[in-house]
């Protein structure tokens with residue numbers, strides 16, 4: 001058995017409370033066990049898609065007033081213009097926007113695009129859904 005390692009995690013209180021409620025509901029004895037499962041499942045999912053041609057739907061929520069955010073989003077999307085099939089912008093409320101980017105390519109390329117978009121300062125929420133045609 002491999003050695004256990006302790007590490008610190010900083011989370012928004014609200015998010016942690018929701019996580020605790022969710023894992024209690026699922027019957028996890030500890031946060032560590034729940035987190036280990038989450039990490040493991042995410043790695044398995046990622047591994048399944050590696051080396052395959054996929055289509056990814058990336059959803060981003062952000063406040064358009066954040067300085068430089070819009071131009072950074074555009075710059076990254078132009079870097080990946082060969083992969084991006086479509087994008088849609090929805091004005092959610094006075095300040096928040098939802099942007100949905102649909103891209104096709106190797107799983108690793110879509111992952112890279114997702115990572116670059118998610119890392120842009122001011123992006124509040126990012127999620128990706130990966131699918132294959134086969």
Ligand code: NI
Nearest residue numbers: 090091096097
């Ligand atoms: Ni907008």
